[in-house]
Amino acid sequence: MWQRYTEDARKVVFYAQEEAQNIGEGYLSTEHLLLGICRLHESEGAKLIVALGASAGWVQCTVRGRIGQTDRAAVQEMTLTPRAQRVIDLAYDQASSLGDDFIGTEHLLLGLIREGDGIAGRVLAELGMGLEAARTALHSIRGVPEPKGFERRTPSLCDRSMSGLIVVDLQDSFLAPIADKDKILSRAGFLIEIANLLDVPILATEQYATRMGGTNAGIANLIGTHPRIDKLCFSSFRSDEFWSAWRDTNRNQAVIVGVETHICVNQTAHDLHARGHEVFVCEDATGTRPPEAHEIALQRMRHAGAIVTHTESVAYEWLGEAKTPEFKQALEIVKRYSDL
Template identity: 30%
Template sequence: MEEERTPVILKLNKNLTLQPVHEGYSYRQHHEDRRKSQWRTFMCSNYAKSGCRAKVKTNWEKTFYLEEPRPVHTCGGPDEQKYEATNFAGELKQVAAETGEKPHALLGKHLMTVPDEVAAKLPNLSSLKRTLRRAKQKSRQKQQALQQDPNMVVETVYLNAHPPIMDVTIGMMDTTNTIFFMCDIQEKFKNAMLHFDEIVGSASKLVRAAQILLVPLVVTEQYPQGLGKTVPEIDISKAKVVSAKTRFSMLTPQVDKVLDEFSDRIKVVVLFGIEAHVCVEQTALELLHRGYGVHIVADATTSRTHEDRLLAFERLRQVGCFISTREAVIFKLLGDKETPKFNEVRILFANTMTPTGLVPKL
């Protein structure tokens, strides 16, 4: 009686690559198991390069088994991008079979669903790589022609395939890639901070804009037992988290969970609050270290002294933050007067900005 083996879930793009994939590792067919002809034995793809002897066995049905007694890989780990590329290739082939379309046509219609770094590693699909490269080039040419002649007709597929490039390294942002961080605007700071009432007014408008535009909001409170809660003038009821803290950076475990939740799309953090040279600065440094684009809203951020506040902005600019204002941030998120939520947000600009000491009086 054959020994019972434990089933292992594998990704198998059989019709496309003839390579099963398990936990990121891909395998190449080694030889047939002559004792049971329906079985195929696969060696780790790194066998020739590194001598890795991990194997899998499959009977070409829905259940796959890990080969014994050498299941352990010694080749240093799988290539995650190649794993993602292999899975994408299999899904593309499956969708093509179900819809009756050719894989090349499907790829052309859904260009931006394929990250460039993944497309570059599509295994054994040189023709698809070429198609992807040419289709993206054609899409760019179409958009350039549209800018030169607004009356020309361009197929919708090209416009949808190439949305405007959102380069966060030069300060760009939109509602899909941005999160707001409000730092420690609490009751006990009222009599200690410069321009406190004006800062609260700016912060309140930012929070309201975030609610309208569906931008996630994170709020922290520094030692609330002693410094009180967030001031009632700011509505934080829709915040993703209100995290009490004692460390100066806002990146508490609760805040990290929110960032993990949105890790697939959040690239920009709009940061404001108290104090500029302590909690705001330390939060910004950690966010920059993690690769986020950071925008400091200067008219919603303050310190106890004018020197600490302005020198903090200067240091933050030196390390790569964008120093901005509430209106600049909100208008970047809107992007277009025809944005459906524009009329709701426009109310926030009804009154002119109150000076907060950022520039000398004329």
């Protein structure tokens, strides 16, 4: 879990454990992580706090005033609370979106700001520390110009450098009762080909493959050597193997195709969004047995913050412009699937 952490980030986790132990807590939560960052004064995370107009000392006093002291004896075995685990996940996502291949104290602070609901997140919000302001300040600390214009796409558009394609349960046994299964296979196949052309990572899932059969042969051929992960849970992100594989892609935007919209696609999209990812669900490459369930599920995902889109929209957003070397090849794929 900690392999990509910098030495300072590992120290922060150690200090966070000390902070929890000192007040007799048997768990490590967001407030302890924030106190750990504040103790490491020369870290990027502490510098970022100062750049945002506060001081590490003031943040420490504020947090300690919220958590108080317990009478329990110090506990050696620490467990992460769900909020702290989410901060860890969000730190990975923030590193990915910044193009960093490591997890530093700055990413932990961004994760705390992004999580927002724990003691640490509330304290940081009260001090006026928003995510966009923090990312801008981090670029300044690093002496790197903040990406502008075309280089920094709006989060409502897909960016091939940040995207991963998730292919959910395109197995013949699940597709058989779906009326528009041929269209789903065609549009999913189209986006898989585009993803392969543009080096967008692909992860596929199979629901209980030993009983329900594997991925449709045509789709499996297009996926090639990309991971295909068997699962029993409906949400892909409840699979440890899938979550580990997704982390390894180092991507923050998830583009989803597959079935069924109201079950596995829906639950996967909600869990992705809850972890701070930008989620794009391709309406034309998803489907359900009961037709009305498809639209209901899409509405639920929209309401939760996912973007419902079309596979061709995703393809052209990944391309960005017509002068790229891959555009001619992509256009041939577009035309070929338009004839199907």
